[in-house]
Amino acid sequence: MKVKVQSFDAKAKPSDVELNDEVFGVEPRADILHRVVTWQLEKRRATARPTRERADVARTGKKFGKQKGGGTARHGNRRGPTFIGGGKAHGARLRDFNPSLNKKVRVMGLKMALSAKAQAGTLIVMDSLSVAEGKTKSLVASLATMGWGKTALVIDGTSVEQSFRHASGNIHGVNVLPAIGANVYDILKHDTLVLTRAGLEQLEARFNG
Structure with missing residues (x-):
């Protein structure tokens, strides 16, 4: 599956990225997603x-x-x-409240959550999250034209890009995570899933490793 890569830089050249079908092409199952979300919420207690x-x-x-x-x-x-x-x-x-869930089911649930966003067309891949001067005003203007929806979960690489973290801190509905923090509950809770190239590579490597 190919997805168009977006950028905050209007002068950036358009490009596509190929998604791994073993991660983003899995058929979602409501029972698996329900089990993983229930397990996550119980672990919080x-x-x-x-x-x-x-x-x-x-x-x-x-x-x-x-x-x-x-x-x-x-x-x-x-x-x-x-x-x-x-x-x-x-x-x-x-x-x-210390429930257990088979690791294989947890991995399957995360793949299905990612696949559900890809198949629904609510998965966006960003070239970079760099925001000019880390200004919220600049980011709001960019988001108005990019169709991120009311709520968006942004997953970056090892750590979230600092200027984007500062700029999005006051924007309601935009939440950020490093790739290691990707989880089923947060992915399904938001209207749109936004991945950077670095975040995409780390997620695919996480499953392949």
Whole structure:
């Protein structure tokens, strides 16, 4: 599959880039994408801290007063939630959100997410992300003519180009990632996926390696 390479430089010569069909030509499957996205979101959740209920508190179980005539309630032990230091009633339970997913499925899901964008025509390849003087105004003017949609995920090479990072910092809907951070959830969440040549090469090398 060939994709036209775009550039912020109006004087740049037009060119095309050939996408690897093993990465960008995979038929997307909703079940695989759903499994990977669910796994990603569950991995974000922190372990819930448990509280000690009355069975977990080490306090005396001796009846501390007479059944009658003491003028107080007839408590059987000090572990009850009504006492300071007692167990909590209906406290939070330990829940560990640490799901696992086969690496082969995760790789397949990322390929399918990339392929879905390529097949839908919402994949853009940029020659470079360099923005004149790192100005937001210059970048906004360029984006108005490039059809990036309301939200765009920009994936660069080893690190995101500094001038683009500065210029896009105040633009709502434009998010940036290095190639190592590419993931299914962010790719599917945005209207448009934008890859630089460096980011494209690293993604393809990531799967081929």
